[in-house]
Amino acid sequence: xxxxxxxxxxxxxxxxxxxxxxxxxxxxxxxxxxxxxxxxxxxxxxxxxxxxxxxxxxxxxxxxxxxxxxxxxxxxxxxxxxxxxxxxxxxxxxxxxxxxxxxxxxxxxxxxxxxxxxxxxxxxxxxxxxxxxxxxxxxxxxxxxxxxxxxxxxxxxxxxxxxxxxxxxxxxxxxxxx
Numbered sequence: 001x002x003x004x005x006x007x008x009x010x011x012x013x014x015x016x017x018x019x020x021x022x023x024x025x026x027x028x029x030x031x032x033x034x035x036x037x038x039x040x041x042x043x044x045x046x047x048x049x050x051x052x053x054x055x056x057x058x059x060x061x062x063x064x065x066x067x068x069x070x071x072x073x074x075x076x077x078x079x080x081x082x083x084x085x086x087x088x089x090x091x092x093x094x095x096x097x098x099x100x101x102x103x104x105x106x107x108x109x110x111x112x113x114x115x116x117x118x119x120x121x122x123x124x125x126x127x128x129x130x131x132x133x134x135x136x137x138x139x140x141x142x143x144x145x146x147x148x149x150x151x152x153x154x155x156x157x158x159x160x161x162x163x164x165x166x167x168x169x170x171x172x173x174x175x176x177x178x
Contacts, residue, residue, distance in 0.1 A: 016106050034109070056079060056100075067079065076094075
């Protein structure tokens with residue numbers, strides 16, 4: 001699986017794309033690591049893997065089971081459902097080894113020795129600082145400063161919310177400069 005960032009960042013997630021090869025006769029596929037929410041799934045046919053993209057539509061697990069009760073029968077996929085937290089169910093069961101493209105929201109990588117930055121350290125270091133001060137103040141028994149740091153922290157979050165709203169558009173929307 002290869003993952004690349006394609007869009008805006010959210011507070012706790014980022015939008016990513018993963019490309020996976022389907023296996024003919026297999027209807028359950030694993031979700032990517034740190035998956036949180038599926039935006040869309042397309043599968044491709046043609047000379048290059050995704051030359052002609054065909055969308056798959058989200059449905060409930062019950063709908064998919066009712067629509068395609070016999071997983072031994074195969075056809076071109078039409079729907080997907082959350083099978084469980086780690087898997088999707090694709091119906092009909094793929095007749096060929098199609099390439100599929102998943103656009104999804106994923107949890108940001110956690111900080112560790114190999115990953116020293118995240119959204120907060122890159123784009124909102126002031127908010128991170130004030131959040132840390134809000135948490136540290138009761139430990140230091142300096143309760144009169146809690147309101148000060150909370151106010152600074154909330155101001156930073158408001159600024160991030162405004163910034164995020166300005167960046168939310170889709171392919172058919174034109175942003176107006178004011």
